[in-house]
Amino acid sequence: MIEFKQVSKTFATASGQVAAVKNVDLTINAGEVYGIVGFSGAGKSTLVRMLNGLETPTSGEVIINGKRIDNLKGKELRDQRKKIGIIFQHFNLLWSRTVLENIEFPLELVGVAKEERRKKAKHLAELVGLGERINAYPSQLSGGQKQRVGIARALATDPDILISDEATSALDPQTTDEVLDLLDEINEKLNLTIVIITHEMHVIRRLADKVAVMENGQVIEEGPVSEVFTHPKEELTKRFVSAEVDTKQTTDVKQVVTNLLEKNPQGKLVELKFHGQQVERPVINELSKSFPELEISILEGSIHQLADKGTIGSLFVQLVGPVEQLKEALTLLEKLQVEAKVIEHG
Template identity: 50%
Template structure:
């Protein structure tokens, strides 16, 4: 669907050339939601703006539906861009136009007849949940409503691809979740391929099928969201995963357990899918009769089902009993990590 081959982007500045992206190759499958995560300055915005040629690559090729956009100019490029919608962090609405007029604007540019434009705008207003707000101006809308206008406008020309440039970064958590839910509905109901960039792992976890981690102009890790969460390889990926899997509360509770118990082990269990719904702790106790303290736990949801993290203190003065418990849990398909050894077991 979307393929980037050996993309490099160099900006010429007064202090010399700056290499924003370095030999990036990436495939996005048709109909998936692909997330690109990275810290500020990693090159995220440059990368997403290359997909619709708002930025020209210094080298490499960009193909969307097997069409090499990097070889197009003028009218041909503008025609292909109509197949790629884009929404922005700060909405980029026309403040002198109403909601309906903002949504209609790209259809005007495309030369769509007025009657057809009006019908399409009505459809889109309903699609994004803004019925009754067609005559409102952006200044009369909340942040979430403004972004819904931005989404409707991006969908006006029936694009095949939707690019989201930090689309929820300016929104509060509740509004963010409502916008993410809308994007998932659009993906499922319209079969739209979505590429989004963000610095928030919560966004990736909530709606993406796959993710690429961008650091200093390189894609350093890529894979299915649940695989990246369960087995992060790079240090930067581990930092992002901690945003949603761990917390200051989590760390302080572990420290307290370690300082007050001289036996046993603290273990982190990571599980997904149907396993997240199973009574793991009950099964451990039933099979081992060990003392088990639940230190911290969280179950969240991804596009591929539930994803859970559970931190336990397994207490025993017999090493082999703890190892038996760990083996039992691993036999259930749960990833087990020993976080800290307590005092040596005599």
């Protein structure tokens, strides 16, 4: 278990004191995938760097498995760092070394015998899907393969905690998903605690069990991913969630919406939001059966799977018909616990 207790970090600069982290309280359970999301300068990297002593808090305590680690020095700090692996955004590979030699490097630094470290490095190369590329050099690898080397290297010292520091930011969407699938597999196989630093809500949705949203050095919202995605409270969180899961209205869709509103200004354009088992419920069918005089036009929709096995979805529909039935249809949606937001004309 990882605990941040009232942790703050202040830096002295030429223009005065800068508070990078302010009074953060967080608990990350063993085996969890925990995401920390925020824009650049939010304080997320500074906070996580306190786990391995690269930063020390100005005040507060950092505790791992019941042991306070923010005041460790010398050998105790070095031993603690062996228990934490880090995956970097830009890979940080040694270009003059092969895949196998890069994975071996952390073991070499701590004095593991050559035969033992080579055996372990080969096993880790297999684990990340690079068993046939162990003699290749970084210049011969794709971005996704380089990051797989970085992941294998981070696992070399058998860490309890794996930190992913914007590890997918330099990758294309397909490769990002492949790397996230690999991290999910590693989490399950090794029961590692994974802490993700990112500004991409897609990464949180695909991988994390819980998420903390940071802004100006503070945690402004925190909780299970399914809860934060379905009921975001803070404006910044709503922006992050909207950018990831809201239906994207393309130019064509906007034109269709405009035409429908002009043709049927008395109708209702409604955005429906679903989560959990609601996604599987035939809501449109129920509306159609209950209100046969209503015309229902489906404009656009999407469904997203969350890492914690939850599901969320959204659907834009237009309802046209008698005013009383329109009101009753919205009441039925409320009874079905489907969030319905009427989009105002114009």
